[in-house]
Amino acid sequence: MATVVIMPKQGQSVESCIITQLFKKKGDHVKKGELLFAYETDKASFEETSPTDGIILDLFFEEGDEVPVLTNVLIIGEEGESIEALESKEIVSTPAEPSNENTTKIIESKPAEHTITAEQRSTISVGISPRARNLSEKEAVDAGQLQGSGPKGRIIERDIQSFVSKRGKMTPLAKKEIKENEGVILEGSGLGGSITSKDVTTQNPVYSTDFEIRPLTNMRKLIAKAMYASLQNSAQLTHHLGADARRILELREKVKKAMEKGYPYNITLNDMVGMAVIKALKKFPQVNSHCLGDSMKYFNKVHLALAVDTERGLMVPVVKNADDLSIQGLSNQFKEIANACKKGSIDPDLLSSESATFTISNLGNYGVEMFTPVINLPQTAILGVNTIVPRPKDLGNGSYGFVPFIGLSLTYDHRALDGGEATRFLKQIAIEIENLEFEL
């Protein structure tokens, strides 16, 4: 009995995933535990391994396809095994999911939306009439990018003809070049507007295309949408304030020394700032909230999110119930979620902005002295942590000296908080930083 591998459902909010890489193709042998394909959700990426030994009898998708969760991706079985019963892209296990018809339609319409890549070109071997194929050869048309108008979407001669007439005249040299090279056709600049070799090659960096257009990754799209929406839908502004960093620098030195003697917790400045923020939030519960427009949602617990820079883009995982943690616990949790993001194994539910009550974005490592972080709506505020710079300070008795200061940039939603509250809260963070204490 053949085994169907479906697109797993990763997290409650995930409805579809994109196949980023296929490690096997149709006809390949696989062993149990071997990688089949990699896929990504809006925020994380995963790999699917084979549940059994066998041969890939069929594969329904290509790299880059967006596949609804719980949809059949491929079938593994014995050589020659009949898979007719399974030859369906429809959902097999349907736990109260949308109707089959609906899902199938989404998949069927997929190819039309694709931009054709070089690999795909060669795979188009079915669904074209011999006359259409001859004409497409002669006219240097990539038939794969056409929508067939024949029976069952078969590409017929007429489709090529109409494409050629729309594309415009093309010189023989241009046809030869486009057959051989990947070229973008610009506006025809030759006789009577015909497309010349200059209009298809990408060799001339002066007049030609010194750029390439890449679709946004799903994650990029999501970040873009969230950030844009944040600035459009809230009244955010930023206050900057510095905290005397002598205390936390001293603590950090202690941690380092202790670690040399085998102390297991590498408590960083970021962890300390996180701890200070939690303490401040407990004193200013109105900041530990979500602004819902005409109402506010106040939380009893602090769910602290941390902005993490990864190869795939910005990720903001949350540490739930952070106010229950000791600084050692917080430090561990921060490291754990950051690593999970970098590896792509983070639980997507931990990335939702609704699951956190407040966010910290730390750019101090990079030497940033001041910035205006963007709120993760519906949270009401976000703290930007800056680098430490020496600043002159009145040390009393008329003497002044340079003191290390850590910059704090609080962006808050003025719909939810007023300037006075925000300032007092920010000042509280500074006070917590200046008076932080913990036992090693």
Add this chain to the structure above:
Amino acid sequence: MIDLAIIGGGPAGYVAAERAGAKGLNVILFEKKMLGGVCLNEGCIPTKTLLYSAKTYDNALHGNNYGIEASNVTFSFEKIMARKNKVVRKLVSGVAAKMKTNHVEVVNGEAFIEGRTDKGIKISCGSEEYFATNLLICTGSEAFVPPIPGLKESGDIIVTNREILSLTTKPDSLIIVGGGVIGMEFASFFNSLGTKVTVIEMLDEIVSGMDIEMSAMLREQYAKKGITFHLSSKVTQINGNEVIFEKGGNVFTAQGDKILISVGRRPVTQGFGLENLGVELFKGGIKVDNKMRTNIPNIFAAGDVTGFSLLAHTAYREGEVVVNNLTGQKDTMRYNAIPGVVYTNPEIAGVGLTEEMAKAKNIPYKIAKLPMAYSGRFIAENEGGSGLCKVLIGEKYGEILGVHMIGNPSSEIIYGACLAIEAEMTLQEMKEVVFPHPTVSEIFKEVIFEF
């Protein structure tokens, strides 16, 4: 309101006026001298008329090569010049008629650009003022006369292409400073009529820009006909009829009744208020883009005034590009298939890349060539004559990159090569074209099959 004002009624100006008028634009054309410009009045047309007289005389003199005996063959310089004037008059009036048919208002006078105003581009001519939405500058070029010591003092002896066309008597000897296209055409004409011609050229070969092998063939043929050539020679002084020049460190002199200065031409960008517009210049000409736009909106330039590709047929096309874009038809100027012709006897014609250019630009190419004798028609009509045809193709796809030929009537054949280059035809398509037989043009096809 004037849609398009054009300054200069030469090839760029009158063709643009004709096309724009035909498309219904309100066009005004300013010309200070004669319609037709240098081309019609003191360039292409008068020289070709003279050269045809010379060729007819040559044919009559050497008819015995073809079994025709004629004795007492003579010519009248006066009548040759008179016929040239008649041809020019006829064609100039033809241009005037075209302007009328296409509702172009022609103003005879010196236009002056006053500047841009809220009413449009202000141009004055005489006491009249005109306001135009668009302005096309086609003021052309003039012979460049270098500051050679003694040149100015030599007075009437010094001529340019303009004065030499109004000579009333044939000079017995002629020195030509500059062996380019203009110099060689006059050299050919006067050589045929028996004038002793000396050509002094600064570069190491005459008619630079054409295929070097063909330039050398032309020079050798004319040397046989009696023209003296001094290559790599720099004129240092002129004393009346005497030209002093330097060659390889040595000083030589040459004597001539007339001295033709044909070292080059330079764009006319002064004296008509161009500075009032702030138009950017480049190497002395008006800087334009591939739609003939200058840096100032609504100001265009076409023809020799741009300072490059100083050819009437380039000017025609540039004028058309301007009008097409003004009237909503996208069009761009391309310079890769502009033919060049030297109307000597034999003619040289070429289009596209020469071997020298391909090498300089590092373009991978293949080349094939055949003597003109491979054409039956050429043998029939050129007793004892020789010629050559060369074709350059792209190494990878075999597209036609350049075609060059020497031998009559290359000037009439070369357009076929222009089409092939414009259409980016490759060997495969060229081989499918049927050429008329028997014609000299078949040589092109013969060379194609040499690859």
